[in-house]
Amino acid sequence: MADSKRVFLVFGPQGWIGEQIIQLLKAQGETVHASKNRLEDRNKIEQELDELKPTHVLNAAGKTGRPNVDWCEDHQQEVIRSNVVGVLNLADLCYLRNIHMTNYATGCIYAYDEAHALGSGKGFTEEDPANFDGSYYSKTKAMVEKLLRSYPNVLTLRLRMPISDDLHSRSFITKISKYDRVLLKKQDTKSGSHLRLGC
Secondary structure, eight states: OOOTTOEEEEEOTTSHHHHHHHHHHHHTTOEEEEOOSOTTOHHHHHHHHHHHOOSEEEEOOOOOOSSSGGGGGGOHHHHHIIIIIIHHHHHHHHHHTTOEEEEEEESTTOOOBTTBOTTSOOOOOTTSOOOOOSSHHHHHHHHHHHHHTTOTTEEEEEEOSOOOTTOOTTSHHHHHHTSSOOOEEEEEETTEEEEEEOO
């Protein structure tokens, strides 16, 4: 049975991940609210936090680009306002109210390199700085993760390329199937040649 003292507030409720989080929490009998505010609007977020008094804030909001991440290259200021300023607004307001915040982020801030070769079994740690900045989206996500380290109330969870079995439009499988062509990057390792998809 769900603890009746917990109250969840989800940012990004109309996105694929946010929508799923809300469904899962409701199915578990939790008290959950869908935020009606954009991350960039600090005053409205502040009012919402004070009105709903959540114990947990889950942030699945942000600019990922439509139809794909390339959109972010031509809309940099919008991406900064949401993915950097907005996330920091939320983290800071939660911190000031002693509210735990879980930030759903991206794994597209890391790439295989000499120290983390494909097939080596050596992964990245939480202390490793981001090493991928091949897209503006990834740059903003790496920027905000570094700044979020100053907030002890924030847990960051990185989703790489989420997939689902229902061919949802935001699923990686559905997205990639709509490209005219997919470029694969070949990477040689000691264990042989591998092909991987890039961020």
